[in-house]
Amino acid sequence: MPLLELINVKKDYMKGETVIPALRGVDLLIEKGDFLSIVGPSGSGKSTLLNIIGCIDTPTEGSVLYDGTDLSELNDKEKTRYRKENISFIFQSFNLIPVLTARENVELPLIIEKKFNKEEIHDKVSNIIEIVGLEDMADRFPRELSGGQEQRVAIARALVKNPLVVLADEPTANLDSEMSEDIISVMQKMNEEIHTTFIFSTHDPLVQKHAERVIILRDGLIASDERKNHGHAD
Amino acid sequence: MSFIQKFAFRNVGRNKRRSILAVISVTLSIMLIVFLQGFVGGFLDNLVHNYTKNETGHIRIATNQFEEKAKFNPVTENIKDPDRILQTISQNEEINKNIRIMTKRIVFGVLLSHDGNNKAALAYAGDPKKEKELLMLNNSILPGGRYIENENETIIGKQLAEDLNYELGDEINVLTQGSDYALHLKKFKIVGLFETGLGMYDEKLFQIPLISAQELLRMPGETQQIIIMLNNYHDSDMVAEQIDNLLMDNEIAVSPWSKIGTYYFYVEMAAQIYGWYYIVIAFLGAFIIANIMMMVVLERRKEIGIIKSLGFSNKQVLSMFVFEGMILGFIGSIIGSLIGVGIVTILHYHGLDFSKMLSSIDMPLSSIVYFRLNVLNIVTAILLGTVVSTVISFIPSRRAEKMKIVDSLKSV
Numbered sequence: 001m002p003l004l005e006l007i008n009v010k011k012d013y014m015k016g017e018t019v020i021p022a023l024r025g026v027d028l029l030i031e032k033g034d035f036l037s038i039v040g041p042s043g044s045g046k047s048t049l050l051n052i053i054g055c056i057d058t059p060t061e062g063s064v065l066y067d068g069t070d071l072s073e074l075n076d077k078e079k080t081r082y083r084k085e086n087i088s089f090i091f092q093s094f095n096l097i098p099v100l101t102a103r104e105n106v107e108l109p110l111i112i113e114k115k116f117n118k119e120e121i122h123d124k125v126s127n128i129i130e131i132v133g134l135e136d137m138a139d140r141f142p143r144e145l146s147g148g149q150e151q152r153v154a155i156a157r158a159l160v161k162n163p164l165v166v167l168a169d170e171p172t173a174n175l176d177s178e179m180s181e182d183i184i185s186v187m188q189k190m191n192e193e194i195h196t197t198f199i200f201s202t203h204d205p206l207v208q209k210h211a212e213r214v215i216i217l218r219d220g221l222i223a224s225d226e227r228k229n230h231g232h233a234d
Numbered sequence: 235m236s237f238i239q240k241f242a243f244r245n246v247g248r249n250k251r252r253s254i255l256a257v258i259s260v261t262l263s264i265m266l267i268v269f270l271q272g273f274v275g276g277f278l279d280n281l282v283h284n285y286t287k288n289e290t291g292h293i294r295i296a297t298n299q300f301e302e303k304a305k306f307n308p309v310t311e312n313i314k315d316p317d318r319i320l321q322t323i324s325q326n327e328e329i330n331k332n333i334r335i336m337t338k339r340i341v342f343g344v345l346l347s348h349d350g351n352n353k354a355a356l357a358y359a360g361d362p363k364k365e366k367e368l369l370m371l372n373n374s375i376l377p378g379g380r381y382i383e384n385e386n387e388t389i390i391g392k393q394l395a396e397d398l399n400y401e402l403g404d405e406i407n408v409l410t411q412g413s414d415y416a417l418h419l420k421k422f423k424i425v426g427l428f429e430t431g432l433g434m435y436d437e438k439l440f441q442i443p444l445i446s447a448q449e450l451l452r453m454p455g456e457t458q459q460i461i462i463m464l465n466n467y468h469d470s471d472m473v474a475e476q477i478d479n480l481l482m483d484n485e486i487a488v489s490p491w492s493k494i495g496t497y498y499f500y501v502e503m504a505a506q507i508y509g510w511y512y513i514v515i516a517f518l519g520a521f522i523i524a525n526i527m528m529m530v531v532l533e534r535r536k537e538i539g540i541i542k543s544l545g546f547s548n549k550q551v552l553s554m555f556v557f558e559g560m561i562l563g564f565i566g567s568i569i570g571s572l573i574g575v576g577i578v579t580i581l582h583y584h585g586l587d588f589s590k591m592l593s594s595i596d597m598p599l600s601s602i603v604y605f606r607l608n609v610l611n612i613v614t615a616i617l618l619g620t621v622v623s624t625v626i627s628f629i630p631s632r633r634a635e636k637m638k639i640v641d642s643l644k645s646v
Contacts, residue, residue: 056543056639071258076548084545095540099244111237111546157544 009062033195037211261567263519268574275606291461291554338457359447379426539642564622
């Protein structure tokens with residue numbers, strides 16, 4: 001069974017009286033451990049697709065099945081649990097909490113999850129902060145960090161709880177190529193070792209280069225779906 | 235401290251100027267509440283104090299027939315053996331420990347005439363020594379006069395004396411119906427004029443010794459009422475019941491002050507009305523918090539989207555904002571209470587002079603109102619400020635709770 005199955009997913013937005021279609025009927029299977037990149041011009045529906053998979057937006061038509069469960073049938077509480085237990089987001093504009101330090105921002109998903117004690121949280125956070133190279137910045141507030149540093153905190157926050165699926169919107173947009181390589185290799189390692197599924201929406205050729213599967217979206221429809229190591233999926 | 239509380243505390247400190255504004259609004263309202271509580275409490279204490287010491291005592295013992303006609307102050311429905319009652323009560327240690335003063339008193343109305351002027355007056359007859367602690371008219375004697383020391387002496391209200399053209403040293407003729415229903419006359423020498431500042435006393439009242447009244451009214455050894463003052467007037471119901479059970483006399487009524495006349499009803503009503511005022515004032519103060527919280531929620535739309543996307547439940551988002559409102563309300567309440575207590579403490583010891591305002595009011599009130607300083611009132615004010623701020627924060631917090639993640643994340 002695929003981890004995620006999108007069946008004829010459509011999404012329309014209203015602008016006044018005008019209906020603007022963002023997704024026009026997307027069918028997609030995502031396996032556990034996929035490391036895929038969704039590419040396409042602005043307005044092609046990449047972010048909408050990530051939002052629907054992450055259950056922070058709902059399709060106008062069609063279904064999204066996660067591990068066989070139709071997400072549209074979940075109530076608010078179940079959707080919250082779905083996000084908390086399975087999904088991590090990396091936003092293009094970092095979206096850090098300004099009143100929390102870098103360390104506290106990274107701790108946040110673990111605290112919400114309520115699975116770990118203080119010591120475990122400390123160890124996990126220290127480990128991921130070291131991986132993203134922010135040991136010296138851990139106690140700084142977002143306003144005291146550069147754009148690249150903020151993005152690394154956002155990445156650390158997304159990866160710290162070892163989620164099943166990471167939805168990343170332009171994760172490397174504010175990183176230099178060296179840091180981008182490092183971060184991508186961390187993600188690849190997680191993908192290989194614990195089969196974390198990564199879904200990127202990106203323009204970055206570096207991410208596309210490392211992605212095992214590249215989906216091109218155009219005008220709300222999948223224009224191509226290429227699996228590098230295993231050929232075409234459909 | 236939970237993460238939500240820590241988060242809320244940080245957010246309170248985020249925009250200091252705005253938080254200070256919210257705190258000030260609660261501070262002002264709670265300060266006003268503490269001030270009003272002190273004033274109203276002091277006013278009611280003043281009323282109860284004067285009403286009980288001058289009129290009913292904390293407990294009044296009289297005959298059932300007297301109680302039925304009490305507003306006419308009849309001198310025909312008397313306690314025949316008051317000394318036995320006083321002795322019985324004094325010998326009961328459990329009751330006696332609550333009693334501060336216990337004395338006999340006769341009050342009767344007369345029509346005084348002098349120099350062609352007539353005026354209805356009220357005679358207060360009691361043990362002059364004990365009445366020093368009850369009526370306390372000795373404190374209001376005008377220069378040149380003195381308090382009652384002998385039989386057949388009287389002190390008279392300054393305004394009453396002026397209305398009847400009496401002067402210090404004059405004799406007043408008191409003509410009244412005695413307990414034998416016959417008319418009797420007795421002369422009293424005016425040894426002092428008093429001025430309390432209260433119209434209802436200065437214009438109507440004169441005080442005479444109990445023994446002279448008993449002689450005038452032909453009721454030797456008898457009394458109309460026994461007045462009991464307790465150490466704490468809140469015990470009056472309980473002690474009245476104890477005395478009633480002790481005396482076991484069907485002819486005698488033992489009444490706590492709260493069951494006599496209508497003042498208690500007014501006191502209770504005033505306390506309730508002001509209770510509602512306090513809640514309204516607290517809501518006005520907290521209203522600023524609601525407005526500020528509404529701004530905060532709109533400003534932090536994106537953050538709300540982020541924390542929800544991380545797995546924060548709607549309930550947790552609601553709790554976080556409500557807790558912020560609670561923190562602001564609590565800080566404001568504490569500061570408001572401290573300032574209010576400071577003002578009330580000064581006025582508790584020094585009082586506030588209302589003599590001009592109260593002289594025309596026909597109520598047993600002293601001209602200086604000493605504010606009531608009560609820990610329970612302060613705790614109530616803090617709780618009221620905090621609870622109302624918390625409750626009112628629900629309105630903007632519900633908005634945060636209901637926000638859709640995707641819309642929140644799109645906002646700038």
